[in-house]
Amino acid sequence: MTEISKRLITAIDVAEMSRAAALVAAVAPHSGLVKLGLEFYLANGPAGLKVAGDAPVFLDLKLHDIPNTVAGAVRSLAPLNVAMLTVHAAGGAKMIAAARAAADGAGAKRPLILAVTVLTSLDAEALYSIGVSGGPTQQVLRLARLALESGADGLVCSAHELAPLRASFGEKPILVVPGIRPEGSDIGDQARVMTPPAAMAAGASYIVVGRPITGATDPSAAAAVIAKAIA
Numbered sequence: 001m002t003e004i005s006k007r008l009i010t011a012i013d014v015a016e017m018s019r020a021a022a023l024v025a026a027v028a029p030h031s032g033l034v035k036l037g038l039e040f041y042l043a044n045g046p047a048g049l050k051v052a053g054d055a056p057v058f059l060d061l062k063l064h065d066i067p068n069t070v071a072g073a074v075r076s077l078a079p080l081n082v083a084m085l086t087v088h089a090a091g092g093a094k095m096i097a098a099a100r101a102a103a104d105g106a107g108a109k110r111p112l113i114l115a116v117t118v119l120t121s122l123d124a125e126a127l128y129s130i131g132v133s134g135g136p137t138q139q140v141l142r143l144a145r146l147a148l149e150s151g152a153d154g155l156v157c158s159a160h161e162l163a164p165l166r167a168s169f170g171e172k173p174i175l176v177v178p179g180i181r182p183e184g185s186d187i188g189d190q191a192r193v194m195t196p197p198a199a200m201a202a203g204a205s206y207i208v209v210g211r212p213i214t215g216a217t218d219p220s221a222a223a224a225v226i227a228k229a230i231a
Helices: 017-027 038-044 046-052 065-080 091-105 124-129 135-149 159-167 198-200 219-230
Strands: 009-011 033-037 057-063 084-088 112-117 152-157 174-177 206-210
Touching: 009 046, 009 057, 009 219, 017 033, 017 038, 017 152, 017 219, 033 112, 038 046, 038 057, 046 065, 046 091, 057 065, 065 084, 084 091, 091 112, 091 135, 112 135, 112 174, 112 206, 124 135, 124 174, 135 152, 135 159, 159 198, 198 206, 198 219
Parallel strands: 009 033, 009 206, 033 057, 057 084, 084 112, 112 152, 152 174, 174 206
Antiparallel strands: none
């Protein structure tokens, strides 16, 4: 497992290799990991991960399938030297346990398994529309307990759930927080957002920032400002 000191993860949510490579180079001095997600991975495949160079990769594929299939996917991804890998907590205890067992098969350099609780684009109304009552916090806590008891190394959650998660599970779980927006930024399609310093103060292990950096005129400068704010 990779020990990461910088707590900023930059989301490289583009499909083009040349654009991704330029962004990785720009943010490398300020970002602990680069996040590569579905858009990039589907466009470029496993070989595309070389775009990260020496930077640790947070591969955000949000795996969600039957346990055997997810375990096979994790085994296929493990040789790619991925530092962090996401699965959906809603896939259930057996799926998460299968993902962790498959990751353990990679030995000391295994990817950390992070369970996605509730997407930051979902609010209480959106959850209710898919049959989940009680609101985001209750659902996050429910899925967090299931995931951590099943072997997940940590969670992906909104900054708004950090305080109750730390109160319930302490300092050990890795909490990776997307939906981070610097003061004055457009929140886009995010429903539950927070500024970088506020998220770190609330207990985030890492924050994920995408468009406010990658869409900036100077991505390196934008990343530097955020990295300084959370140092």
